[in-house]
Amino acid sequence: MSEKKATRQAYGEALIELVEKNDKVVVLDADLANATQTCKLAKAHPEKFYNCGIAEGNMMDIGAGLSTMGLIPFCSTFAMFAAGRAYEQIRNSIAYPHFNVKICATHAGVSVGEDGGSHQCIEDIALMRVIPGMTVICPADANEAKAAVNAIAELDGPVYLRLARLATPVFEGDMIKPFTIGKANVLREGKDVALFATGLMVNEALEAARLLEADGMDAAVINVHTIKPIDAECVTRYAEKCGKVVTIEEHSVIGGLGDAVADVLMGKVNCRFRKIGVNDRFGQSGKAADVLREYGLTADQIAEAVKKV
Numbered sequence: 057m058s059e060k061k062a063t064r065q066a067y068g069e070a071l072i073e074l075v076e077k078n079d080k081v082v083v084l085d086a087d088l089a090n091a092t093q094t095c096k097l098a099k100a101h102p103e104k105f106y107n108c109g110i111a112e113g114n115m116m117d118i119g120a121g122l123s124t125m126g127l128i129p130f131c132s133t134f135a136m137f138a139a140g141r142a143y144e145q146i147r148n149s150i151a152y153p154h155f156n157v158k159i160c161a162t163h164a165g166v167s168v169g170e171d172g173g174s175h176q177c178i179e180d181i182a183l184m185r186v187i188p189g190m191t192v193i194c195p196a197d198a199n200e201a202k203a204a205v206n207a208i209a210e211l212d213g214p215v216y217l218r219l220a221r222l223a224t225p226v227f228e229g230d231m232i233k234p235f236t237i238g239k240a241n242v243l244r245e246g247k248d249v250a251l252f253a254t255g256l257m258v259n260e261a262l263e264a265a266r267l268l269e270a271d272g273m274d275a276a277v278i279n280v281h282t283i284k285p286i287d288a289e290c291v292t293r294y295a296e297k298c299g300k301v302v303t304i305e306e307h308s309v310i311g312g313l314g315d316a317v318a319d320v321l322m323g324k325v326n327c328r329f330r331k332i333g334v335n336d337r338f339g340q341s342g343k344a345a346d347v348l349r350e351y352g353l354t355a356d357q358i359a360e361a362v363k364k365v
Contacts, residue, residue: 060223063255064162066198067219068093070205071130075104078209080126084119086112086133091221092162094132112137116145116157123155128209131157135164135218139180151187151214158208159184160217164194165306166334166351167222167256169344176339176347182311184216185284191237192284194218194313196258198226200281203235211237220306222344224256231262233279240287242294246276249362250294253304254280254313257332261304263355268362275362283313288320295325300365302330304358306348309333330365332358 071094075081084106089095098105108115112133119129131138138146138161150157166176184192193208193215195201201219208215233241243258244265253261258279265275276294280286295301301321303314314331321327334351341347348354352361 059226061198061226062221062223063195063198063201063219064091064093064221065223066201067160067162067205068096070202071097072100074205074209075101078128080128081209082106082122082127082129084108084115084129084131086110086115086137088133091134092132092160112142113145116142116159117149119157120145120149120153120155123157129157130160132160132162134175135161135177135180136175139177139183139216143183146214147187151190154189154213156212156214158215158217160219162219163221164218165220165256166339166347166353167220167306167344168339169222169347170341172341173338178308178334178339179311180216180218181283181305181307181313182315185311185316189213190284191215191282192218193237193282194255195281196227196255196279197224199232200235204281207235207237218255220256222256225259235281238282238285238287240290241279241281242276242290243279244275244277246274247298248274249300249302249365250276250278250298251302251304251362252278252280252291252313252317254283255306257304257306257353260353260355260358264358264362267356267359271363273363280313280317283316286316286320291317291320292325295321295327298327300328302332302362302365305333306353307333309335328365330361332361
């Protein structure tokens, strides 16, 4: 995995390919096209691009309206402004009538780095999970981000796609798995502990599993790219197989992947369980690598936490 690419960059590239094969797709942005990488689409196909300005709520309502005309709007902005500022419009104008709008949120999690706690959205998965009928997807790498963009265009209904700013390794070889909404991908088999990870933490979980192997622990790594609807069958199977479960996410431990996995297992599978994520704290400004370390989200820190389980 030598190449590094941000999932937001893959998003921008995937949109160009998507509009060229699906004439119903249109792309909306809230004056952040360079950051969200929709600038690529705006340059290649300006007729498919709408800059709604710094008015995220309006953008969601415009998307809702366009969807009633048979179009498939991809509404793009930072996670903080999508899940946060435009929450009411997403809930009432998009999800309540179950309109076919895709909310594509970049710059999620603490790896946003220098932008600081005000822009590091660690609540978005929780906010979107709780909305009835909302599909929530968090790709692990650039390949998966592209696959997700194409898959959600085929899905009828609202989707929240969570994307990152930080460039991370692109999976190669047998690490590339088919992308199916609602189906987790097992990237590493193991019998001692099951590591369920999402987004950028999938690569960290794989690295942690290698460190654990050196200490004689056999860790399974499962990429949970779809947090809602979660792959309950896969979660249950690996919890029963391993007897120890650890969830890893670049998100608050409240309401995110960890709680989604716990919901599946509680009262059904007898296993030891731990959540690794942001522990009821806001983010803070710093280099992405330093901020991830501050919150215990690097491979070596994950490995140490898993040992305690």
